[in-house]
Amino acid sequence: MNDHRPGFGGPHERGPGSGGSPRQGPGPGDGHGHGSGGDHGHGHGSGGSRGGGDGGGYGHSHSHAHGPAAPVSQHLRKVIAAILIPFAAAVVVGLVVLWPGGAPSHERTGVGFDRQTQQATVTKVVEVSCKDVGASGVPPTGGTSTAEGSSAVQQENGTCKKATITVDTGKDKGRTFTEIVQPDQSRQLEEGQKVVVAYEPSAPKDLQYSVTDVNRKFPMALLAGIFALAVVVVGRMRGVMALVALAISFLVLTFFILPAILQGSNPLVVAVVGASAIMLIALYMCHGLSARTSVAVLGTLLSLLLIGLLGSGFIDWAALTGNTDDNTGLIHGLYPSIDMSGLLLAGVIIGSLGVLDDVTVTQTSAVWELHEANPTMGWRGLYRAGIRIGRDHIASVVNTLVLAYAGAALPLLLLFSIAQSGVGTVANSELVAEEIVRTLVGSIGLVASVPVTTALAALVVSADRPEKGTAPTGAQPVPAGAQPAPGRGGRGRRRKR
Numbered sequence: 001m002n003d004h005r006p007g008f009g010g011p012h013e014r015g016p017g018s019g020g021s022p023r024q025g026p027g028p029g030d031g032h033g034h035g036s037g038g039d040h041g042h043g044h045g046s047g048g049s050r051g052g053g054d055g056g057g058y059g060h061s062h063s064h065a066h067g068p069a070a071p072v073s074q075h076l077r078k079v080i081a082a083i084l085i086p087f088a089a090a091v092v093v094g095l096v097v098l099w100p101g102g103a104p105s106h107e108r109t110g111v112g113f114d115r116q117t118q119q120a121t122v123t124k125v126v127e128v129s130c131k132d133v134g135a136s137g138v139p140p141t142g143g144t145s146t147a148e149g150s151s152a153v154q155q156e157n158g159t160c161k162k163a164t165i166t167v168d169t170g171k172d173k174g175r176t177f178t179e180i181v182q183p184d185q186s187r188q189l190e191e192g193q194k195v196v197v198a199y200e201p202s203a204p205k206d207l208q209y210s211v212t213d214v215n216r217k218f219p220m221a222l223l224a225g226i227f228a229l230a231v232v233v234v235g236r237m238r239g240v241m242a243l244v245a246l247a248i249s250f251l252v253l254t255f256f257i258l259p260a261i262l263q264g265s266n267p268l269v270v271a272v273v274g275a276s277a278i279m280l281i282a283l284y285m286c287h288g289l290s291a292r293t294s295v296a297v298l299g300t301l302l303s304l305l306l307i308g309l310l311g312s313g314f315i316d317w318a319a320l321t322g323n324t325d326d327n328t329g330l331i332h333g334l335y336p337s338i339d340m341s342g343l344l345l346a347g348v349i350i351g352s353l354g355v356l357d358d359v360t361v362t363q364t365s366a367v368w369e370l371h372e373a374n375p376t377m378g379w380r381g382l383y384r385a386g387i388r389i390g391r392d393h394i395a396s397v398v399n400t401l402v403l404a405y406a407g408a409a410l411p412l413l414l415l416f417s418i419a420q421s422g423v424g425t426v427a428n429s430e431l432v433a434e435e436i437v438r439t440l441v442g443s444i445g446l447v448a449s450v451p452v453t454t455a456l457a458a459l460v461v462s463a464d465r466p467e468k469g470t471a472p473t474g475a476q477p478v479p480a481g482a483q484p485a486p487g488r489g490g491r492g493r494r495r496k497r
Helices: 074-098 147-155 217-262 267-287 291-317 326-334 340-373 379-408 410-418 423-428 430-463
Strands: 042-044 060-062 116-129 159-167 176-181 194-199 209-214
Touching: 074 217, 074 267, 074 291, 074 430, 116 209, 159 194, 159 209, 176 209, 217 267, 217 340, 267 291, 267 340, 291 340, 291 430, 326 340, 340 379, 340 430, 379 410, 379 430, 410 423, 410 430, 423 430
Parallel strands: none
Antiparallel strands: 042 060, 116 159, 116 194, 159 176, 194 209
């Protein structure tokens, strides 16, 4: 139930109410039609207790889908604020100091992604003989000793496709060109298909355009729309806030992290500042400004610090350069000043952040709910119970990380299998070693985040002491008809006779 109305039965309300006992779940309102917060809302107020009852002053109910977070004492709020406010201020200063004026310009190389592209449509496709259009590429000797030669000989009597493509955007809109598609090409063109074409102004006029990819914007946009709809339908307001936080994360990545690295700032420093900003925005926006969220932020911060230290040490020790494929080679060629190993470490930190958020929030919520269920449990009991939950989380998430890497690198692993390379040889190659270090460092930080966050949450919630005149969190309901004890600053509620 999402109820943001002031209602009788909140932690600091005066006046008559519907009862003096805490209620489980949303309860009916009093005679004036005001609803009281239940187990699906947060009651925020200094030293207040859940449900209706005894306390003076005015409060408001602020509802979240995951159940109530018990208000912590003023002292603990000050301690948490003393840690997080300087941290948030440092993040803001870092953003201001490192904020780039935009990605530096460069002369296009026409290689890989560094090309001018336009949108186009395949308007006509006809079948032609590969031999007639000179697409067979048979070696002069007719040899088939190489894979290329064998493929070319097989195509000599094959059927190719001659596609006519019309440019849809740019200064050459409406211009047409033809392209020959060989039968063994992985991408076959069809009439009416939308494609992306590369433009090279320095080439001869009839060779300036070539098909480089398929235009898949519509299916990608449709899939994104289905994802957003599913999140909103299931998560409701919390899902909306998660989507907003996701959009802000992409904005920070696009307008701060990437341009700052391209301008020559230290990739590690940029990644730490950017990841911290994303963490603060996403966690507080999705889970509310509360002590529970603050503990999750602290657990995430400590885990990221461990990941940074481990990543820096093992990347240097394993002599990983971060320059392992065509894309990183192109980046290094265009911007030689970029520290590629630092860029690799930055990727490790940013990539670990998303999973860390999940683990730290889950562990903090688990400890809070355990305390709600048994307020007399000390911090050691809370820690032991919370860590048992965390062990199940660790087992599933670590397996997820490893399988996610294996799935993404399946073609590469298949290539090593074809070459009949040993496990040691595969793991020693920089291309695979880089991903192993990335995965293992992130996993170590993930595993460490469970005991760290659980201990922080247990210490915070167990050290909390209700302020004088308030009912302790998790207090037993007062029997119907009984007189609730008066609280500080106001009289107890009395049932109307």
